[in-house]
Amino acid sequence: MxxxxxxxxxxxxxxxxxxxxxxxxxxxxxxxxxxxxxxxxxxxxxxxxxxxxxxxxxxxxxxxxxxxxxxxxxxxxxxxxxxxxxxxxxxxxxxTKEFTVRWGTQNPINIPSPQLPGGMPIRANGTFQFTVSDYIGLIDKIAGVRDSYIVDDVKIRITAILDQLLMRWISKEGKDMFNLQANAHEIGQGIQDDLNMQLMEDGLKVTGFQVMSFNYPKEIQDMINKSASHGMVGDVAKYQQISVADAMGKSSGSNAASDMAGMMMGMNIAKEMMDGQKEQESGKQQNTAGTGSMDSATQPGANDKPAPKFCPNCGQKNEGAKFCPNCGQKLVS
Incomplete structure (x- = not known):
């Protein structure tokens, strides 16, 4: 002073x-x-x-x-x-307001995947919110050496570590690589917790983190969209057969990631087709067994003798009956 x-x-x-x-x-x-x-x-x-x-x-x-x-x-x-x-x-x-910031990956993030040696290239975008929560931390780390601080300064810092956090939470065990949107809330919550650990010492608190969308390479996104649209109409099994053939025919013109993804999806679809075919064959065998037992019960035995055309007792004409319609004589032993 x-x-x-x-x-x-x-x-x-x-x-x-x-x-x-x-x-x-x-x-x-x-x-x-x-x-x-x-x-x-x-x-x-x-x-x-x-x-x-x-x-x-x-x-x-x-x-x-x-x-x-x-x-x-x-x-x-x-x-x-x-x-x-x-x-x-x-x-x-x-x-003292809550700031809302839009974010987006500038370059694709190669997410490791056992089925894809080169990784799955994915982009993502969304928003996050933050506020000032601790004036002591803010002064010690930032305000002590700066006269002002703007939202873009925080955005630059978060963007620098966001790729690593996205890779970490997308790669969590159990995530469906072809339907990440279903896990968007869980992924966003995990990233929010990690960001809080990073910014807490600066006196800032991340109050929300949202993943609005995940974007795949065009070839893979087309396959996902096509599968989803055909899955809602008509004969799914027939469409799957066509999709496998179509993916194999176009694989020569696509990049390595989409080739591997196409093969993986094709193998999954083929497995489903084989399982379905086995179920159908099993059902036919059961039906055949049931029909055979019924036929043997209803058909006449091979040793049965045909009834005579005339009754040996009274001479009455017979039309295949086992007993004479006139005198009641048994005609078949």
């Missing part, structure tokens, strides 16, 4: 408030007797001396620094303004 007799300030305020600015440090002038502090909505004012916090003021409004601010400062509460002297302090104005 120093005392000077010139260039005193009447008002301490953040005049050029920006929505994308996280904090701004007031350091231009000394505070003199009768000076005012103005805190606007969405701002906190942190008084500092030699890099340490003297007091934090959160309520918006206009304050007389001598009577309403100085008495609450940690080490400066006994200070009295003189006629030609002022008080030099730093005032850090902090934007």
């Amino acid at each position: 120093g005392f000077f007799g010139n260039q005193f300030s009447d008002v301490v305020e953040w005049e050029e408030f920006r929505e994308d600015q996280i904090f701004w440090k007031w350091t231009n002038n000394e505070v003199k007797k009768g000076s005012k502090l103005i805190i606007r909505p969405g701002q906190d004012a942190v008084f500092m001396n030699n890099g340490k916090i003297e007091g934090i003021f959160e309520e918006e409004g206009e304050y007389d620094i001598e009577s309403q601010i100085v008495p609450f400062l940690s080490t400066l509460k006994g200070f009295r303004f003189g006629f030609n002297s002022g008080m030099r302090v730093e005032v850090l104005f902090v934007n």
Whole structure:
């Protein structure tokens, strides 16, 4: 703290408030007797001396620094303004809003996969939110050496480690590489927790992280879309046979990743077809066995003798009956 007799300030305020600015440090002038502090909505004012916090003021409004601010400062509460002297302090104005930032991978991320030696190249995009949560950490790590800090500064830092975090959480065991959107919430929650560990010491807190979409190479995305659309209509088994043949025919013109992906999908589909065929054959065998037993029960035995055309007792004509319709004589033994 120093005392000077010139260039005193009447008002301490953040005049050029920006929505994308996280904090701004007031350091231009000394505070003199009768000076005012103005805190606007969405701002906190942190008084500092030699890099340490003297007091934090959160309520918006206009304050007389001598009577309403100085008495609450940690080490400066006994200070009295003189006629030609002022008080030099730093005032850090902090934007208290929750910031929302859009993110996206600039280059494809090769996600390791046992079926794809070169990895699956995937892009992703979404949003994340953060706020200032710890003024001590913010001052120690950032505000102590900078006069301002904007959202793009945080975005650059997060983007630098985002590829690693995406690779880590997409590669978690059990993830379906061809339907990552189903696990988007789980992946986003895992990345949010990891980012918090990275930014916590800077006084920042990530309050949300969302993955809006995953983007595959065009050849693979076309296969996924085609499979999904045909799966909702008609004969799926027949379409799968056509898809396997189609994928094999086009594989020579695609890149290595899509070739391997096509082969993997084709093998899975072929397995499903074989399993379905086995089930059908098993069902036919059961039906055949049932029919054979029924036929043997209903057909006449090979040793049965045909009935005579005339009754040997009374001579009545017979039409194949086992007993004579006239005298009742048994005709078949």
